[in-house]
Amino acid sequence: MTAAAPGWIRRNRDLVAAPVIVVVGLAVVLLYTTNRQLDSVEQRALDPSYLWARFGEHIWLTVASTVVVIILALPLGIALSRPAAARIRTGTLAFGGFMQALPAYGVIILLAFLLGFGTTTAIIALVLASFLPVLTNTVVGLLQVDPALIEAARGMGMSARQTLLRVEIPLAVPVMVAGIRVALVLNVGTATLATFIGAGGLGEPISSMLYLGRGQAVLVTSAIVAALALLIDWLAGVAERLVSGRLG
């Protein structure tokens, strides 16, 4: 284990950058803030317990919407990758591309008028915004599996289902995880818009402080969102590395 450590570190050196940027960036912002006089409005917005609650909402919006995307988009992607679905594959992916092109800001407001304000609507909007990367990567990941492997599997007597579970999905997992990573990062960013329909999140202090012209507080809260996005992307990157590590 100790003998393997240097090689392991060398291979994954690129993964060190993100945490360092996050820590250094947050430290700089905090140092800058503690040396400044804050008025009562800013103090209320930067109160740790208030920020912590918004942070919790933000995480919930991100995680819940990503989980829903995984639950819906993975099976749909698997179904679309089957030969029987070849005819509707292109059309469905094109429709997904169209949905993706809609601006998240407009979607979230329109959905609020249709479904009412609140967290559920925000999660639905986030699901719509991050559905396509997971769907596309699932389909692409499964279609790029070497047909010779599928022929070998079927030729040895694996059923279509066994071939999918034991050969196709394991080989498509790295691409699928990459899609989920994109969805997560999209959702962290888009969740800042949830505040406009009363679903909280870290967008709330940002938009209110922007409204009241408190640049100092905007800087701090924006820095927290940016750090969160980088961190989640980093975690997903580590997960991706672990999953695909077996395949080199």
Add this chain to the structure above:
Amino acid sequence: MIALEGVSKIYPKQSKPAVTELNLQVPEGAIVTLIGPSGCGKTTILKMMNRLIEPTTGRILLAGEDVTDANGDQLRRRIGYVIQQVGLFPHLTIADNIAVVPKMLGWDKRRVTSRVDELLHLVGMEPGDFRDRYPRQLSGGQQQRVGVARGLAADPPVMLMDEPFGAIDPITRERLQDEFLEVQRQVAKTICFVTHDLSEAVKLGDRIAVFAARGRLAQYDTPSEVLAHPADDFVAEFVGSGAAVRRLSLLPISQLELAEIVISGAGAAAKDRPVLSVDDAGRPSAWHHVPGSERRPALVTVPLSATVYEAVDVMLDGHAPVVVVVDDDGQPRGALRWDSLVADLRPNGQPR
């Protein structure tokens, strides 16, 4: 034994059949090579045997049992399958790749492990070195050895092989073919072997099935018959101008009448027969006299177990019009002369 009876295949939206009314019987324990030009349907025919492609009409018989409507997945677990691209699963170790079918058949762990080791030995790979490696760590030749081992894993009576050595460099291919024949001597499977390489078909096949377009079986016979007596113009053209030379590789020297040779010093000088000097152990050391040639030619020997093709090869290589045939102990058994070889192999067999 596997047999196709009146099998046709018509692909949807195509008016003409890909395979028409085919009858083909592969005898127990024999290698049958399926050969023909590209697109003649030989791979389709192979895939109909394990029903990866379903025949439109006709019956498939496996060991006398009609399996035309049997469960396809169950059927395929009883038939070994080896393809050109090998198709080893990159996320599984060599051992796990070989173990796929035994595990599906519910073998217990110990039996699977010992079978994997046995098969790796059989294909000439040390289990301790290769068991836990991944396919990408193996050369192409090693991968195809594992592919063959995987096909043999559950000890199926029938093996289907689709150009298994087609993507491998010529030198490695030659070696794999020899090893494959050696393995077959031990396991004696019924094998269908698709190839587009006539030399391979001749070398490996106990019988050759030559296919013309639309899966028409143009000739089904032993390699020497196919080469010597093509059934029709198509086969004659397909077998081509190299047929006579190829036939030499099917002809063992032991089946020829060899020219008598005289050992020098052992009796009267024979003007009309070649005279050979031997060493103390009785092995040939040099020519003493060869009738019809002014200078004594270089001494070349060839084992009795070799083919005429190999004898011709050493003659051309050594610029020798005559070659000494020796037995396993190195004792001379006779001579093979270039001029008599040419005369005897004339189609009409007429003497000079």
